Amino acid sequence: MSQSMSNPVLVVPHRGRGRRDLPAWWLALVDAVLLVGLGVLCAWPLREAYSGSRWLVAVVVGLVLGVTIAWLGARWRWGPWTTALAAAAAYLLVGSAVAVPDRAAGGVVPTADSLHDLAVGLVRAWREALTLPVPLGESGVVLIVPLVTGLVGGLVAALWLWRSRWPGLAGPVLGLVLALAASFGDVSAQAALTRGLVVAAVGVIWLRWRSMLHLRARWGRRILATLVVVGVAGGAATGLGSLGDAGAHRTVLRDHVDPPFDPHDYPSPLAKFRAYKKEPLRTEDTLFTVDGLESGTLVRFAVMDTYDGIVWNVSGGPGSAHDSGTFRRLRNDPDANAKASVRGEITIGSYTGVWVPSVGETLSMTPLTDGHVDSDAASELVINPETGTVAQVGGVKPGTTFEIEADVPTPLVDEEISSLEAEAGVSLPPPAIVPEELVDRVQRWQTDDGYGGGTGGALAQFLRDAFREHGFYSDGIDDDVPAGHGASRLAMLTKTTTPVGDAEQYAAAMGVIGQRLGLPIRVVVGFKVPPGGGDVRGENVTAWTEVKLKGVGWVPFEPTPPEDQKLRRPNDDPEEKPQPQVLQPPRVPGEPKEASDNLQQGDGQRKELDILEVLGTILGIAFDIAKVVLLLSPLWGVLLFKRLRRRRRRRADDATTRLTGAWHELADRMRDLGVRPVPGxxxxxxxxxxxDRYDAVPVVTLAHTADRHVYGADEPTLDEAQAYWADVDTALRRIRKATPWWRRVAARFSLASVPWRPAVERLRTWAAGAAQRIAVRVRRRVAGIFRRR
Structure with missing residues (x-):
């Protein structure tokens, strides 16, 4: 059989320069299947960042489109612009059904809205894929990322495979797909090492087999040797990985971008507590409309677990060791219908803010607008798994109805609570400030009430009952009771035997003293469903505490006295008698009577954005990067090479070599300055x-002098060589004076006089020889193993 018959290619007449023969149909089919399969494996890290399976459909469709366009371009001899236009047209035609079906007609046919989203999403999707909480949903433009990754990766890999002289570069293209998918994935990745080994083994065998398809070879031995090498590499990687930190995780791009939702960017819900007690929110405006929830059910806005002396807030946040401020996209539990013990609807009225009402363990939450599912609002719902707090990025919209399915544990009676111990595994930061008045008052209550000690549920019950029995209620509307829950306000609450305040102060005080006494306690703000459900107004907003008890989780405790338990001052003598005027001491300014609605969580931690400070920081970082780049630059190696070369030429032992070295030094300096003589x-x-360029420099005379000494009858002496070097130095000084300063600086780092090509050829020859020797050794080892067996 002739060689042309054994080479499986479809011979197509060349129509232009650089065309390659197309592979036979069966070889192209094998290439396409392997490209799609390996491309899916390389893009698999995106699975950790997306929910559902639509991302996989987008990757597969993108790979198939890219490979198909590459084949058509190779078959019909498309140029680069035609290929790019075909890829863009396929993206717009198919992308509507794959990436933004909710904007397409019937979920398939492109519309003006879907084409607009596809065009804008080419830029916006990458940002949203990094900034939105994971797992990413299937709405919006986030599915453009896997679609474009597959389309571009498959197209470029197939073009290298079928339309270039280096088909092996399809492998590095798939490696770039893997790197991109891993960068846009999540910190967790399942079976990453196994997947990488499979991609490496199949890719190496496939490309090697393809490049040597027309040759006769023992492919069984070659495949086995490849698998052995890949296995050894995988074993080494596993061993090195086991030596590292087992608790460490991968670094992805989303770790280095600003998160889309940080609770510290919004006012503390507890700091706004008094605003709900004012008209018209108190009794006129409807904050929410509740349906399906039992009367008395506690519905939370937000949960706070640390006290900084000013406000209660969350201890966690992006980049923090605590998880109470880290929010992720809310993903509905598919088994919510079977698990839920509470089902209801909450419709937003005049309430504004980012906090979404929730109860118990939220299993499913679906936003509805005009009776239809609002996919945009659903994509903006985030939840903190640690506290159960739900928020909507950008804030809730009036008229939105949230269908809630949740699991609410059965309330415990006091006898059951008193026998439970506190959960020891909870780590909360201690309060920054604990007023001494609060500590002294609780200690007196322990003595007066005969508290017998105890931890966990018993201690939480004592604190709750003590505040309820010894305290009095006042919402501050009809009397002069200040709002807030800073350290001075809590000290004012407990410095007398008759504390007066509302749920904001009592919940904050119990939380502070509870953490001081070692309880895993946190503060919750929300509302209590009024009798019969219906409308929820500001008068229903309240605050309470939660203590985590062993075996039952977080148990609520309400330390606020009943609203009818008000302090009444005695008036024994109804007839007022004039009192002598006494000079009153000046009033010491304390906390404002009304807490500002703009008080930030973690106040004092964040400041207003200073543009000059930001620019200074950016310039400082850029300067530091420039210093590192300059320090590690390979240009210093060029300077060192030229200096050592000059020194070697000037100190040559042979006079003729030293003299010719001076001419070579002059020629190299002029070559660096841009003089390009004819080769040879x-x-x-x-x-x-x-x-012609340096007419004031006697370059021609120096050339004649060098020829006379080299080709003359007598050998030059060392003194003559040294004198010639002095003439060359003088000529170089004149050349530098006739050259602009910037050109002189560039010439010092120029590679024109550096013989890098021979060095590269030698390095390439050495690398090829080393690889061949290693392959021979591995082949001999494998053959020896089989002979011994």
């Missing part, structure tokens, strides 16, 4: 080429 030119020819 003599000294005189090179001198005439340089004389």
């Amino acid at each position: 030119a003599t000294r005189r020819e090179s001198a005439y080429a340089a004389a």
Whole structure:
């Protein structure tokens, strides 16, 4: 059989320069299947960042489109612009059904809205894929990322495979797909090492088999040797990984971008507590409309677990060791219908803010607008798994109805609570400030009430009952009771035997003293469903505490006295008697009577954005990067090479070599300055080429002098060589004076006089020889193993 028959290619007449023969149909089919399969494996890290399976459909469709366009371009001899236009048209035609079906007609046919989203999403999707909480949903433009990754990766890999002289570069293209998918994935990745080994083994065998398809070879031995090498590499990677930190996780791009939702960017819900007690929110405006929830059910806005002396807030946040401020996208539990013990609807009225009402363990939450599912609002719902707090990025919209399915544990009676211990595994930061008045008052209550000690549920019950029995209620509307829950306000609450306040102060005080006494306690703000459900107004907003008890989780405790338990001052003598005027001491300014609605969580931690400070920081970082780049730059190696070369030439032992070295130094300096003599030119020819630019420098004379000494009858002496070096130095000084300063600086780092090509050829020859020797050794080892067996 002739060689042309054994080579499985479809011979197509060349129509232009650089065309390659197309592979036979069966080989192209094998290439396409392997490209799609390996492309899916390389893009698999995106699975950790997306929910559902639509991302996989987008990747597969993108790979198939890219490979198909590459084949058509190779078959019909498309140029680069035609290929790019075909890829863009396929993206717009198919992308509507794959990436933004909710904007397409019937979920398939492109519309003006879907084409607009596809065009804008080419830029916006990458940002949203990094900034939105994971797992990413299937709405919006986030599915454009896997679609474009598959389309571009499959197209470029297939073009290298079928339309270039280096088909092996399809492998590095798939490696770039893997790197991109891992960068846009999540910190967790399942079976990453196994998947990488499979991709490496199949890719190496496939490309090697393809490049040597027309040759006769023992492919069984070659495949086995490849698998052995890949297995050894995988074993080494596993061993090195086991030596590292087992608790460490992968670094992805989303770790280095600003998160889309940080609770510290919004006012503390507890700091706004008094605003709900004012008209018209108190009794006129409807904050929410509740349906399906039992009367008395506690519905939370937000949960706070640390006290900084000003406000209660969350201890966690992006980049924090605590998880109470880290929010992720809310994903509905598919088994919510079977698990839920509470089902209801909450419709937003005049309430504004980012906090979404929720109860118990939220299993499913679906936003409805005009009776239809609002996919945009659903994509903006985030939840903190640690506290159960739900928020909507950008804030809730009036008229939105949230269908809630949740699991609410059965309330415990006091006898059951008192026998439970506190959960020891909870780590909360201690309060920054604990007023001494609060500590002294609780200690007196322990003595007066005969508290017998105890931890966990018993201690939480004592604190709750003590505040309820010894305290009095006042919402501050009809009397002069200040709002807030800073350290001075809590000290004012407990410095007398008759504390007066509302749920904001009592919940904050119990939380502070509870953490001081070692309880895993946190503060919750929300509302209590009024009798019969219906409308929820500001008068229903309240605050309470939660303590985590062993075996039952977080148990609520309400330390606020009943609203009818008000402090009444005695008036024994109804007839007022004039009192002598006494000079009153000046009033010490304390906390404002009304807490500002703009008080930030973690106040004092964040400041207003200073543009100059930001620019200064950016310039400082850029300067530091520039210093590191300059320090590690390979250009210093160029300077060192040229200096050592000059030193070697000037100190040559042979006089003739030293003299010719001076000419070579002059020629190299002029070459760095841009003088390009004809390859193979003599000294005189090179001198005439340089004389046109540097007419004041006797370059031609120096060339004649070098020729006379080299080709003359007598050998030059070392003194003559040294004198010639002095003439060359003088000529170089004149050349530098006739050259602009910027050109002189560039010439010092120029590679024109550096013989890098021979060095690269030698390095390439050495690497090829080393690889061949390693392959021979591995082949012999494998053959020896089989012979021994």
